[in-house]
Amino acid sequence: MNYTLDPIYAVLEKTQLDGVAFVPGANFRRIFNCDFHLMERPLVIIVPRQGDPVAIVPNLEMASFDQIQFGGKIFDWRDEGGYDAAFKSAAAALPQLNDSVEIGLEAQRMRVFEQMALSAVFPVATFVNAHLAISSIRLIKTEDEISKLRKAIQISENALEATLGEVRVGQTEKEIESILLRQLFAHGADGLAFDPIVAAADNSAQPHASARIDYQVKKGDSLLIDFGASWRGYNADITRTFFIEEVSDFDRAFYNTVLNANARGKQVSKPGLKTHDVDDAVQVVLENSQFAEFARHKTGHGLGLDVHEAPQIMRGDDQILEPGMVFTVEPGLYRSGECGVRIEDDVVVTKDGIECLTNFPRELRIVG
Amino acid sequence: MNYTLDPIYAVLEKTQLDGVAFVPGANFRRIFNCDFHLMERPLVIIVPRQGDPVAIVPNLEMASFDQIQFGGKIFDWRDEGGYDAAFKSAAAALPQLNDSVEIGLEAQRMRVFEQMALSAVFPVATFVNAHLAISSIRLIKTEDEISKLRKAIQISENALEATLGEVRVGQTEKEIESILLRQLFAHGADGLAFDPIVAAADNSAQPHASARIDYQVKKGDSLLIDFGASWRGYNADITRTFFIEEVSDFDRAFYNTVLNANARGKQVSKPGLKTHDVDDAVQVVLENSQFAEFARHKTGHGLGLDVHEAPQIMRGDDQILEPGMVFTVEPGLYRSGECGVRIEDDVVVTKDGIECLTNFPRELRIVG
Numbered sequence: 001m002n003y004t005l006d007p008i009y010a011v012l013e014k015t016q017l018d019g020v021a022f023v024p025g026a027n028f029r030r031i032f033n034c035d036f037h038l039m040e041r042p043l044v045i046i047v048p049r050q051g052d053p054v055a056i057v058p059n060l061e062m063a064s065f066d067q068i069q070f071g072g073k074i075f076d077w078r079d080e081g082g083y084d085a086a087f088k089s090a091a092a093a094l095p096q097l098n099d100s101v102e103i104g105l106e107a108q109r110m111r112v113f114e115q116m117a118l119s120a121v122f123p124v125a126t127f128v129n130a131h132l133a134i135s136s137i138r139l140i141k142t143e144d145e146i147s148k149l150r151k152a153i154q155i156s157e158n159a160l161e162a163t164l165g166e167v168r169v170g171q172t173e174k175e176i177e178s179i180l181l182r183q184l185f186a187h188g189a190d191g192l193a194f195d196p197i198v199a200a201a202d203n204s205a206q207p208h209a210s211a212r213i214d215y216q217v218k219k220g221d222s223l224l225i226d227f228g229a230s231w232r233g234y235n236a237d238i239t240r241t242f243f244i245e246e247v248s249d250f251d252r253a254f255y256n257t258v259l260n261a262n263a264r265g266k267q268v269s270k271p272g273l274k275t276h277d278v279d280d281a282v283q284v285v286l287e288n289s290q291f292a293e294f295a296r297h298k299t300g301h302g303l304g305l306d307v308h309e310a311p312q313i314m315r316g317d318d319q320i321l322e323p324g325m326v327f328t329v330e331p332g333l334y335r336s337g338e339c340g341v342r343i344e345d346d347v348v349v350t351k352d353g354i355e356c357l358t359n360f361p362r363e364l365r366i367v368g
Numbered sequence: 369m370n371y372t373l374d375p376i377y378a379v380l381e382k383t384q385l386d387g388v389a390f391v392p393g394a395n396f397r398r399i400f401n402c403d404f405h406l407m408e409r410p411l412v413i414i415v416p417r418q419g420d421p422v423a424i425v426p427n428l429e430m431a432s433f434d435q436i437q438f439g440g441k442i443f444d445w446r447d448e449g450g451y452d453a454a455f456k457s458a459a460a461a462l463p464q465l466n467d468s469v470e471i472g473l474e475a476q477r478m479r480v481f482e483q484m485a486l487s488a489v490f491p492v493a494t495f496v497n498a499h500l501a502i503s504s505i506r507l508i509k510t511e512d513e514i515s516k517l518r519k520a521i522q523i524s525e526n527a528l529e530a531t532l533g534e535v536r537v538g539q540t541e542k543e544i545e546s547i548l549l550r551q552l553f554a555h556g557a558d559g560l561a562f563d564p565i566v567a568a569a570d571n572s573a574q575p576h577a578s579a580r581i582d583y584q585v586k587k588g589d590s591l592l593i594d595f596g597a598s599w600r601g602y603n604a605d606i607t608r609t610f611f612i613e614e615v616s617d618f619d620r621a622f623y624n625t626v627l628n629a630n631a632r633g634k635q636v637s638k639p640g641l642k643t644h645d646v647d648d649a650v651q652v653v654l655e656n657s658q659f660a661e662f663a664r665h666k667t668g669h670g671l672g673l674d675v676h677e678a679p680q681i682m683r684g685d686d687q688i689l690e691p692g693m694v695f696t697v698e699p700g701l702y703r704s705g706e707c708g709v710r711i712e713d714d715v716v717v718t719k720d721g722i723e724c725l726t727n728f729p730r731e732l733r734i735v736g
Contacts, residue, residue, distance in 0.1 A: 036576065037562065039676050040476055060665045063574040063704055079666045080683050105480050108408060112483045113475035113497050129481055178556065185550040194405065195559055206431040208404065297428045298447045308407050315448050336431055
């Protein structure tokens with residue numbers, strides 16, 4: 001075996017679930033150090049609290065799966081016969097789950113048809129959402145993971161600097177996005193953490209905007225760029241907001257309010273603090289400003305093999321920060337129909353505070 | 369309203385389902401001509417057979433969602449309060465589904481936590497997998513869709529030709545992948561249809577291999593490249609297999625067997641034929657060769673806004689080909705531990721046969 005399921009057994013012990021099932025994705029990758037695409041062919045790992053684990057694997061993937069040296073029974077299935085028989089055999093090999101037990105699922109990752117296949121063969125089991133519990137195996141990053149995040153961030157920041165050198169008045173948002181994509185791969189990205197957001201003026205006031213093919217940036221526009229490279233599976237997630245050729249005093253004040261909130265989030269974060277308190281400190285900066293009405297979302301989210309993972313930096317959340325957790329600090333303000341500003345850094349919790357992994361300057365910058 | 373739900377009502381009529389629920393993704397995009405990332409925040413559209421549709425939307429996305437001009441009730445929810453109340457309100461607005469009705473889900477797309485939220489508020493409804501039925505709205509491509517696919521394919525083929533010009537003995541698979549990624553975006557890709565497969569020698573014998581950072585390609589190696597650009601949401605999916613500097617007679621025969629199977633698949637395909645018959649014709653070429661034991665998978669899959677969609681080109685499948693369907697013809701042979709060859713084209717069904725959308729030459733090519 002090239003892996004250990006100990007972190008999963010710890011989850012089972014802590015939650016007292018009778019088993020968990022998970023599919024390719026970030027948790028799978030953290031455990032097995034390899035990944036498979038989620039497609040129309042189900043690949044499911046079932047780990048019971050007692051007894052050996054079981055894998056249901058498309059025959060097509062067996063050569064790749066064999067490299068894991070999986071230490072349990074494997075039931076493979078072929079396109080022409082479908083996967084029902086493999087699920088039945090897997091259930092027969094797990095009599096301890098053929099009872100009124102609780103099986104935890106990666107419910108934010110696993111799709112409904114995979115659960116339907118499980119439900120069909122474990123008809124008396126109860127399936128519960130164990131996404132947070134299973135994903136907790138990735139909450140504390142190792143040094144190796146942090147160094148991969150640093151590399152993903154470095155590639156992203158170099159690509160952003162190179163992109164800004166090419167931005168000009170009159171380009172469309174889509175053209176600027178194309179420059180960014182080209183620069184990301186020219187600087188060594190393995191892939192995209194997510195489809196970038198390149199949005200100017202009123203479009204930047206939509207937190208998850210798409211680049212327009214028909215809007216040309218003009219003097220005085222905000223230009224919000226939210227993007228990240230992935231490198232060896234690890235994802236950067238960075239936002240900076242610029243202004244094209246000039247900025248009004250009003251927009252400068254708007255920008256600096258977000259900048260203050262960003263700084264405040266990094267200043268207060270430290271081990272022992274609740275994620276609620278980080279978000280609260282950030283929101284208070286926004287709420288005490290003249291722009292309170294334009295706040296729209298929480299401070300941030302965890303970052304690693306997934307772009308959005310635990311911990312959520314959000315009021316009401318009582319996760320306590322610990323060294324090795326990585327998350328984003330990304331306050332934003334959005335004046336609908338006019339202008340949006342978001343400034344996003346990636347930070348890792350240290351022994352006595354945080355280290356900011358992103359280094360791209362945050363001071364208001366005029367480009368174009 | 370900037371959209372029509374008529375295709376969904378046709379699905380409801382045909383299936384006699386009482387309602388369907390779907391989430392951002394290819395079907396969503398086809399209907400609303402826009403998309404949202406699937407993240408930890410559920411966004412769900414519920415369309416009952418009778419009465420107005422309902423949307424559950426993260427407040428954060430409302431500015432983007434408003435552009436749809438949704439013609440039904442919208443229940444938005446904020447991070448701090450969670451989404452349970454929005455689902456409850458949505459259910460209250462859909463009394464016709466608060467009964468022992470059948471609700472169809474996009475089960476290969478929707479995640480378990482979204483279904484759990486639906487189950488909680490429609491406790492007596494039965495949820496069924498309606499993925500194929502809902503996705504059937506995308507089965508026949510319009511001229512506009514085909515022209516976008518052509519563009520995605522053209523970008524991909526230009527990028528592949530440029531990549532081959534840079535391939536040299538001694539490069540790692542990962543280095544060649546980096547060249548390909550850079551060239552895709554330099555040639556105008558909006559994004560990647562999927563993470564490319566760049567695999568040489570024994571690694572090419574794994575149908576879904578990952579590029580190795582520690583294997584340098586050498587004389588006589590196969591080099592399999594399976595990749596595609598996306599453009600305006602539409603995906604290319606192309607595979608070509610090359611040989612580095614030289615090829616053995618045995619590998620040449622192996623290659624030409626796959627080439628014959630690929631040609632056969634395109635030759636037989638026409639309206640009125642079952643997808644079973646296309647796959648069967650292709651598999652017979654492989655099975656009647658000296659390499660029969662190395663076949664591993666079906667002939668292909670539909671292609672469009674999703675990289676893997678209907679129709680599946682597979683024995684046992686009785687979908688009948690119709691003009692406007694787009695699918696891949698991608699036979700492969702895989703000698704475990706030695707060499708894999710796959711040759712993949714994208715085709716559109718015409719009035720009396722198919723048109724091959726991919727033009728990259730298929731004859732055995734020596735590179736490096």
